[in-house]
Amino acid sequence: xxxxxxxxxxxxxxxxxxxxxxxxEVTFSRDEYFVYVKWPTGRHVMSADAFLRSLQRxxxxxxxxxxxxxxxxxxxxxxxxxxxxxxxxxxDAYRKAxxxxxxxxxxxxxxxxxxxxxxxxxxxxFDPFASPHETGTAFGPKAGSNTAAVTRRRVTAKRMVGVxxxxxxxxxATGHPINRHFLDVPQDExxxxxxxxxxxxxxxxxxxxxxxxxxxxxxxxxxxVCKNSLYCPxxxxxxxxxxxGNDRVEWFVQLSDExxxxxxDRDTGAVRAKVVMKPGDVxxxxxxxxxxxxxxxxxxLLVWENGSPDIPALIASGKAPxxxxxx
Amino acid sequence: xxxxxxxxxxxxxxxxxxxxxIDDDPKRYTFSNMFEVAARSKPYExxxxxxxxxxxxxxxxxxxxxxxxAAAHDEFALVMDGEVEVRLLKLxxxxxxxxxxxxxxxxxxxxxxxxxxLVRARRGxxxxxxxxxxxxxxxxxxxVILLQTIAGDDTQYRWxxxxxxx
Numbered sequence: 060x061x062x063x064x065x066x067x068x069x070x071x072x073x074x075x076x077x078x079x080x081x082x083x084e085v086t087f088s089r090d091e092y093f094v095y096v097k098w099p100t101g102r103h104v105m106s107a108d109a110f111l112r113s114l115q116r117x118x119x120x121x122x123x124x125x126x127x128x129x130x131x132x133x134x135x136x137x138x139x140x141x142x143x144x145x146x147x148x149x150x151d152a153y154r155k156a157x158x159x160x161x162x163x164x165x166x167x168x169x170x171x172x173x174x175x176x177x178x179x180x181x182x183x184x185f186d187p188f189a190s191p192h193e194t195g196t197a198f199g200p201k202a203g204s205n206t207a208a209v210t211r212r213r214v215t216a217k218r219m220v221g222v223x224x225x226x227x228x229x230x231x232a233t234g235h236p237i238n239r240h241f242l243d244v245p246q247d248e249x250x251x252x253x254x255x256x257x258x259x260x261x262x263x264x265x266x267x268x269x270x271x272x273x274x275x276x277x278x279x280x281x282x283x284v285c286k287n288s289l290y291c292p293x294x295x296x297x298x299x300x301x302x303x304g305n306d307r308v309e310w311f312v313q314l315s316d317e318x319x320x321x322x323x324d325r326d327t328g329a330v331r332a333k334v335v336m337k338p339g340d341v342x343x344x345x346x347x348x349x350x351x352x353x354x355x356x357x358x359x360l361l362v363w364e365n366g367s368p369d370i371p372a373l374i375a376s377g378k379a380p381x382x383x384x385x386x
Numbered sequence: 387x388x389x390x391x392x393x394x395x396x397x398x399x400x401x402x403x404x405x406x407x408i409d410d411d412p413k414r415y416t417f418s419n420m421f422e423v424a425a426r427s428k429p430y431e432x433x434x435x436x437x438x439x440x441x442x443x444x445x446x447x448x449x450x451x452x453x454x455x456a457a458a459h460d461e462f463a464l465v466m467d468g469e470v471e472v473r474l475l476k477l478x479x480x481x482x483x484x485x486x487x488x489x490x491x492x493x494x495x496x497x498x499x500x501x502x503x504l505v506r507a508r509r510g511x512x513x514x515x516x517x518x519x520x521x522x523x524x525x526x527x528x529x530v531i532l533l534q535t536i537a538g539d540d541t542q543y544r545w546x547x548x549x550x551x552x
Contacts (some may be wrong), residue, residue, distance in 0.1 A: 106402075126428045183540075218460065240390045249513065250506035259447050260516060261474055261503040266464060267510025283462040283512060283536050288441035288523070290462065310436045312420075314445070314510075316402070322410070331410040334417070334545075335403035337482050338395030339466065341443065342405070343416040356390060361532075365438040382414050384437050386545035 060145065066171040069179075076201025080176045082144055082169060083162040089180050091111040091199050096133055098146045098160040101153070103132045108187075108197035111180060114301030115187035118173050118246045119278065122166065123370070124364065126304025130347060131328055134301070135169070139368060142169045149304065149349075151327040174210075181205050188275035190296040190357070193239075214280035221264035226282075228264055229272040238355035241271035244315075252273055267314070270294055270359045281360040291362040295354040304349035308383045309362065316358035325349045336360075346374050346381040359380075395421045396467040397528055400491050404548055418548040420445045420466060422476065424530040426547075430523065433542045440488060440540055444533040450523035454497055455522075457490040458483045461515040461535040465507045468529020472476070472513050473522045474502035489538015493520055 070079040079088035086097045089307075094110040122137035131150055136143035145161045147153025181187060183203030185194030187213065216226040230233035237244070237306045244336040246268045253261040266282065270292055276297050279291035295318055303309075304325045311320075313336040320334040325347050334342055334350075344350050352360075373379035393504075400421035405412045418435050427433055429449040436443035446452075448470045456477060463472060478499040479484070483491060497520045505513045515521045523531065 081407070098525060100550065103448070176392065183471050219512070222514065241392055242390065243392050245508075247508065249508065249511040251503065252505075254501035256500075257456045257474075257476070257502040261505060262516075263472075263507055263511055263513040264503045265510050266512040271392075278439060283439065283460075283514075285460055285462065285536065288438070288455065288534060288536070290534055308438055310438060310443070312436070313403070315392050318392070329409045332408055332412075332415065333406040333417065335406070337401050337403040337419075338393055339400050339419045339421040341416075341418050341420055343414070345414045356392075363438065363443060365441055370439070379439070383416050384543075384545055386543075386549070 066168045066355055067175045069175065072201070073360060080172055082164060082172050085144055085146065085160070085162065087176060096146065100158045100160055101146060103146060105130060107180070109300060110198055111177065111185065111187045114173055114177050115209060116277065116301050118170060118177055119211065121170070123303070124304030124309070124348065126325065128302035130302070135297055140166060142166050144169060147327055149328065152328070158323050176211050178204060178206055181209050188278060190276050211275065213278070213299050215262050215283050216284060219262060219283045220269060222262045223259045231326060235272035235274060238273065238294070238357060242386055244268060244271040249335070266292065268360065287365050287367040289364045291364055291367050293362060294357055294361050295352060296357040297354065299352040302349050302351045305344055305346045307365060307374060308346050309344045309364060311336060311342050311344065312358035312361035314361050316354070316356050318358055319353040320350050322350050343383040345383065365383055390482060393506040397421055397425055399529060408473050412550050412552060415544065415550070417550040418437060420530060422531060429467055432540050433544055433548070434537070437537065440536050442537045444541060446531040446533060448523055448529035448531050450525065452523040453455050454493040454520045455492060456483045456520040457515070457517060458485055458487045459517050459536065461490060462482060463515055464532040465509055465544040466530040466532050467509055468525055468527055469498065469506065469508045470508045470529050470531060472505040473524065474504065475520045476500045476502050477518060477520055483518065488536040490535060491538065492540060496528065506541060512533060527540070
């Protein structure tokens with residue numbers, strides 16, 4: 060049986076209970092352990108848990124900035140209106156063998172298919188945003204769904220979290236208990252003394268307490284906005300499920316604990332550097348690399364982005380450098 | 387049950403990570419540590435530790451009382467160490483900050499205007515410095531502020547001094 064809606068093409072459930080999906084010439088299917096991706100010149104297998112964690116970020120971030128590599132073979136490139144779905148495009152061996160494949164789709168179409176796949180393939184026991192210790196299994200035959208988890212709204216403050224009318228603070232009452240790794244993080248809020256007439260205009264909040272109550276990992280969310288300068292802190296535990304390929308310079312500020320980064324050439328995957336970040340460290344990720352992080356304990360990381368839509372074209376045309384600064 | 391300890395840095399206690407180069411130039415990673423930068427800075431110097439086109443992250447060593455400053459756009463002060471009092475004042479004459487001016491400007495003296503209030507911020511607290519308001523920092527003991535802003539006339543660039551180069 061084939062099911063086709065306006066944007067999503069899928070089959071009926073297979074013997075494991077999961078539907079298969081297609082986007083152009085690329086097909087996706089899964090069984091109890093694995094996800095199978097096929098395109099005209101090749102095929103690829105991923106563990107279902109790793110695939111779903113990557114898929115979750117791609118959907119929630121609206122394909123983020125630049126390239127979201129699910130692994131060394133498949134992924135997406137955001138063109139901000141359309142999205143490339145690729146296999147082997149950023150893998151030197153696939154490129155040389157001419158086995159790579161790229162298709163471009165309007166963002167709503169690929170997002171619709173990815174969201175439907177994520178919802179169908181995520182059973183009730185699994186939360187792709189949670190750390191491995193905080194979720195059940197992604198494996199086995201289909202067993203219910205976890206729609207509430209996979210459709211979480213991404214926090215995007217317009218000015219600053221806590222400002223009246225903007226994103227709210229987190230608390231037990233909002234369903235955000237302090238994470239087990241952050242029980243020692245002070246929960247005191249800043250003292251605010253506003254003069255009469257300026258209530259609501261003198262604003263501050265505890266970012267560290269806010270982050271200690273995050274119920275997701277590797278999910279940058281916007282907490283303060285200075286024009287296109289975006290503070291996107293996130294809490295990190297275990298492995299960044301995707302390998303993020305930059306289309307602009309991205310900055311990391313380590314707020315707490317420690318994260319190890321592998322840095323590779325964005326286009327070929329050749330290893331370039333390893334970065335160890337400790338509290339207070341600041342580092343740039345140049346615009347021509349891809350990176351993946353490892354966090355042994357839940358850590359607070361401030362990801363700092365320039366959200367200007369003009370940057371990818373400036374860098375691609377050589378009008379802006381791939382390095383953050385020259386000295 | 388494991389008891390987890392969250393590690394933050396401070397002026398007194400910080401350990402720096404680093405870049406291990408396989409096939410690249412370490413300068414491209416612009417790697418520094420804000421506590422090390424603040425430890426070597428004069429009070430309230432605005433030292434850039436991050437730059438993304440016109441936008442910057444500045445590290446300020448909070449110690450004593452700062453000058454009054456104001457910007458035509460919002461800025462955000464994250465206290466990374468110590469306790470900082472942030473004093474806010476609504477400028478009687480907003481034109482002292484030219485519209486469209488990027489980065490904050492130094493005000494020659496305490497500006498005239500209505501007091502908006504103050505914030506006492508400790509480690510991890512993020513304070514909005516609203517567009518069109520003057521602000522002044524005060525810290526009884528040395529602390530560290532990370533400022534989200536736009537590069538301005540007083541932004542200091544010391545990349546060769548603060549960043550890993552080898």
